[in-house]
Amino acid sequence: MQFQNITLSYGERTILRDITLTIAPGEFVFLIGASGSWKTSFIRSILWAKKLKKWKILDDNWINIALFTPKELLKYRRWLWTIFQDFKLLPRKTVKENVAFAMEVCGYGRDEITRRVPEVLAKVGLLAKKEKFIETLSGGEVQRTCIARALIHDPSIIIGDEPTGNLDRNNANEIMSLLEELHQNGKTIIMATHDEHIVNTMKKRVIAFADGNIISDTWEGTYCL
Ligand SMILES: Nc1ncnc2c1ncn2[C@@H]1O[C@H](COP(=O)(O)OP(=O)(O)OP(=O)(O)O)[C@@H](O)[C@H]1O
Numbered sequence: 034m035q036f037q038n039i040t041l042s043y044g045e046r047t048i049l050r051d052i053t054l055t056i057a058p059g060e061f062v063f064l065i066g067a068s069g070s071w072k073t074s075f076i077r078s079i080l081w082a083k084k085l086k087k088w089k090i091l092d093d094n095w096i097n098i099a100l101f102t103p104k105e106l107l108k109y110r111r112w113l114w115t116i117f118q119d120f121k122l123l124p125r126k127t128v129k130e131n132v133a134f135a136m137e138v139c140g141y142g143r144d145e146i147t148r149r150v151p152e153v154l155a156k157v158g159l160l161a162k163k164e165k166f167i168e169t170l171s172g173g174e175v176q177r178t179c180i181a182r183a184l185i186h187d188p189s190i191i192i193g194d195e196p197t198g199n200l201d202r203n204n205a206n207e208i209m210s211l212l213e214e215l216h217q218n219g220k221t222i223i224m225a226t227h228d229e230h231i232v233n234t235m236k237k238r239v240i241a242f243a244d245g246n247i248i249s250d251t252w253e254g255t256y257c258l
């Protein structure tokens with residue numbers, strides 16, 4: 034996957050300047066940068082194709098997501114999936130209902146929902162807690178529910194925007210083990226984070242941005258701005 038000549042501006046202010054970035058299938062990449070620099074904007078742009086002046090993404094062929102029809106955009110968003118720091122789950126519904134609801138909204142049939150929900154809950158280790166209400170879960174369990182919801186489409190790429198941002202160390206580590214496991218199973222993981230500890234212990238590719246440019250791109254990198 035190659036992002037080419039990404040330029041992103043809000044009014045006069047340029048957040049990203051002609052960024053070209055290649056991420057190979059199956060990579061695990063941390064995106065780091067000062068607060069308010071670019072990370073969330075970049076992820077939103079990938080998802081929604083908004084606000085970009087120039088944009089290209091390479092899969093097998095060049096595709097310009099800004100030109101996607103709604104149907105193509107839907108398919109594209111299932112190919113990649115984003116998990117956010119704020120969870121966006123329905124608090125008064127159970128774990129199982131939240132995942133099932135996401136599938137209903139996406140137009141899956143009853144049988145497939147019945148079959149698939151326990152499958153994805155097992156993958157994130159939440160099968161035993163499937164009847165629990167979201168508001169009674171720990172932060173880590175809530176985030177695991179989000180990951181379960183992300184897995185319903187079996188996406189090739191999982192993008193996290195500070196998925197551990199609201200979690201304590203134990204819960205954050207638990208989420209990182211889960212992401213590592215998904216990575217071992219072939220998923221591409223791209224994760225924006227401020228968590229120095231996570232970046233330094235996991236030793237993955239680290240891409241740092243400042244002033245609209247990539248300032249470093251290191252294999253087995255550390256948190257260094
Ligand atoms: N819709 C918008 N219109 C104008 N400016 C915006 C808009 N969204 C974000 N910005 C600005 O763009 C800059 C980048 O914001 P963004 O949320 O992408 O940063 P971030 O790196 O994700 O920060 P954090 O680490 O705090 O989450 C900020 O200065 C922000 O104020």
Ligand SMILES: [Mg+2]
Pocket residue numbers: 072073074194
């Ligand atoms: Mg952000």
